[in-house]
Amino acid sequence: MEVKVFKDYAELSKFAANRVLELIQAEPAGVYGLATGSTPLGLYAELIERKAELPDLSQIKTVNLDEYLGLELNHPQSYRYFMREKLFAGLGLKAEQSYFPRAEMKDPEEARAAAREYEAKLQELGQRTVQILGLGENGHIGFNEPDSVFTAPTHLVDLTENTIAANSRFFETEEEVPRQAITMGMAGIFDSKEILLLVSGEQKRAAVQQAVLGPVSPELPASILQLHPNVKLLLDEAAAGDLLTKLK
Ligand code: GLP
DSSP states (O other), X not given: OEEEEESSHHHHHHHHHHHHHHHHHHOTTOEEEEXXXXXXXXXXXXXXXXXXXXXXXXXXXXXXXXXXXTOOTTOTTSHHHHHIIIXXXXXXXXXXXXXXXXXXXXXXXXXXXXXXXHXXXXXXXXXXXXXXXXXXXXXXXXXXXXXXXXXXXXXEEEOOHHHHHHHGGGSSSGGGSOSEEEEOOHHHHHOBSOEEEEEOSGGGHHHHHHHHHSOOOTTSGGGGGGGSSSEEEEEEHHHHTTHHHHHO
16 A cells, blocks of 8 residues: 655645546546545545546546435435536536446345446446545445455445444434445455545544554455555545554
């Protein structure tokens, strides 16, 4: 894992945007793995601002990591809506260039079928040029919560209390936060030539240290990234703490 520490979130976002721009210039017809949450927002804003530097995007495809279960398609908290608002509209991407797990149903059996469908789509699209990741306070990536099975394909998950509480800031009340989601599995996340893991803020420091220094264990899902050959971990100083000293 290549660890890079930036003075602040703005610097981290700029670096990430430079890297993604470079990749899109080299592979304008690649598949790009995207993430939601607040952390990639700086990267997405920067890409929109620097749109003039991007090549023609008509051949690009994007895949997202996850989607809440049971939110209607245009729900403002659905990840599909989030991506349209925060990135796709600004870049002028068409709806058919972007893929999400279908998750608007409430029935778990239907959801499992939708998860299988998304897994098949990921296989069909093939290896990604890059996968953007954020990190949950409990070390989750996508919605692979602690103790999930590393070999699982795209699957239905029960969100942990910690994740429900952390994500309730986007909803009016905690009760409105969906209790389940469909997420790409670890194998799917690994199917990318490069992974950019973006982490900002002191509240993520403990998870970062465990992910980098701790054993590879499903207790801290992001720790598995130690096994991927090309991960760049981009941290601001608040998230890094004394990590660089510990790595020496
Ligand atoms: C959600 C998403 C994750 C994201 C995490 C962190 O749970 N499913 O993909 O990494 O939130 O969000 P934030 O960046 O807002 O801290």
